[in-house]
Amino acid sequence: MKVAAPLDNIPQGRAIEGYRLYCGMRLQRQMSIPPRVLQRLGLQSANPQACQGFWPLVAAVGQRCEKKGYALLLEAIARKKREDMLQVLQRFAPPPPAD
Missing domain, CATH: 1.20.5 (Single alpha-helices involved in coiled-coils or other helix-helix interfaces)
Incomplete structure (x- = not known):
């Protein structure tokens, strides 16, 4: 059994960051956010605070x-x-x- 090292989550973190930036960009342009993006971010609805990059x-x-x-x-x-x-x-x- 392989034990996951903390660094194994870096690609997932980068992907989530990409979703946040995409969500923020769509909010700025007053566009709807695809449901799949909200699901990936664990959100029910988009808001500027949740859709900003970290x-x-x-x-x-x-x-x-x-x-x-x-x-x-x-x-x-x-x-x-x-x-x-x-x-x-x-x-x-x-x-x-x-x-």
Whole structure:
């Protein structure tokens, strides 16, 4: 029995990244997303966040571009913190007054 090494998933990761970029391109052009693409991405419906590429960070690390990699990480952390804060605010904010 062959034991899969972690690097065996690189082609699958690249394929999924291609589907994400294709989905994002079609969204930008306001075109429909084929059901097979949504299925491959594990989505019920397409949205810009799910259809954006994740590989710029991988490319930066592969090129040993420390500044670009660090900037991408900081951007992702800041975005995640904003999303988390919004969820907390929505959860604990008082409901709007009834008209």
